[in-house]
Amino acid sequence: MSPERQRFFFVHVMRTGGTTLEQQLRRSFPPAEVYPNPDIDFPDGDVMHHLEVPYLLGLPAERLDKIRLFYGHFPYVVTEMLDADLVTLTLLRDPVERTLSLLRVMREQRPAWRGLTLEQIYDDVNMFPRLIHNHQTKVFSIGRHDRPRSYRDEVPIDGARLELAKQNLRRVDLIGLTDRYDMFTTTLEHRFGFVLSAQARMNAAGAGEASSHLRSRVATDNVIDLEFYDYARELVAGR
Numbered sequence: 613m614s615p616e617r618q619r620f621f622f623v624h625v626m627r628t629g630g631t632t633l634e635q636q637l638r639r640s641f642p643p644a645e646v647y648p649n650p651d652i653d654f655p656d657g658d659v660m661h662h663l664e665v666p667y668l669l670g671l672p673a674e675r676l677d678k679i680r681l682f683y684g685h686f687p688y689v690v691t692e693m694l695d696a697d698l699v700t701l702t703l704l705r706d707p708v709e710r711t712l713s714l715l716r717v718m719r720e721q722r723p724a725w726r727g728l729t730l731e732q733i734y735d736d737v738n739m740f741p742r743l744i745h746n747h748q749t750k751v752f753s754i755g756r757h758d759r760p761r762s763y764r765d766e767v768p769i770d771g772a773r774l775e776l777a778k779q780n781l782r783r784v785d786l787i788g789l790t791d792r793y794d795m796f797t798t799t800l801e802h803r804f805g806f807v808l809s810a811q812a813r814m815n816a817a818g819a820g821e822a823s824s825h826l827r828s829r830v831a832t833d834n835v836i837d838l839e840f841y842d843y844a845r846e847l848v849a850g851r
Contacts, residue, residue: 617680618680618699618804619679619680619681619682619696619697619698619699620637620680620681620682620698620699620700620701620804621681621682621683621690621691621694621698621699621700621701622634622637622681622682622683622684622701622702623686623687623688623691623700623701623702623751623752623784624683624684624685624686624702624703625685625702625703625704625705625710625747625748625751626685626710626714626743626747626763627705627710627711627713627714627717628703628704628705628710628790629703629705629790629793630683630703633703633797633808634683636797636806636808636809637681637683637806637808638681638683639807640681640806640807641680641681644678645678645679645680645681646679646680646681646683647662647668647671647679647681647682647683647684648661648662648683648684652675653671653675662684663684663685663762663763663764664761664762665686665687665690665693665760665761665762666761668682668684668686668690668694669690669693669694676694676696682694682698685762685763686762686763687750687751687752687754687760687763687765688700688702688751688752688754688780688781688784689754689755689756689758689760689780690760692756693756699785699786699804700783700784700785700786701784701785701786701787701788701800702781702784702786702787702788703787703788703789703790703793703796704748704787704788704789704790704841704844705748705789705790705791705841706790706791706841707746707747707748707830707831707834707837707838707841708827708830708831708834708838709790710747710748710790711734711744711830711834712730712822712826712827712830714743714744715730715733715734716730718733718739719733729821730821730822730826731823731825731826731829734826734829734830741766742764742765742766743764744830744833744834745769745833745834746769746834746836746837746840747834747837748777748837748840748841749769749773749774749777749836749837749840750763750765750767750769750773750777751763751777752776752777752778752780752781752840753767753769753773753774753776753777753780754767755776769836770836771836773836774836774839774840777840778840778843781840781843781844781847782847786799786800786803787844787847787848787851788848789844789845789848792848
């Protein structure tokens, strides 16, 4: 397929720097060739549909065929369920740093949480299983058999899931690391011809206390994600 007709899917893992990348990537395509496009894809005005796997897969075939850039918080398996020739991209981040960033931004964005410590938010019974616990491994290990509905689905993460996540990650065409963001965007420019201007990070979390105790807890609770991230670093270095 010629470069000007290539189609892309950016698997956006939360708190990895993906919001900035999404906004830059979409500038390279006409609005009608990008998903999500609120003016086209959500006639009922409910933009939260953009997080729903069944909603995306249920779009009319003529709409799906026109999209050249898909992005969003979706499990990797959606790239296969679309049954299309897609260039896959993703960004991954050190699990401890990703989690702390998530806790900080949640505290900033939710008025009811602004007086809480990061530890208190970490212990939230909804936050932890859906958005924190070995989250990056989960995104890449959810399969068709899980009947995925969104990236927030709760699935048990074990050694078998880790191996599946590694297998799927090997299939990703371009893997970036948040701490090497510039290298990732430079590769995107050279390999695919995107024009990605330097700009401040969007949706960046402010600074906040993070005790050594909390860091230790996050590392202990997400040991599978740490192994997955180490594997991602090896893949990036090897490529």
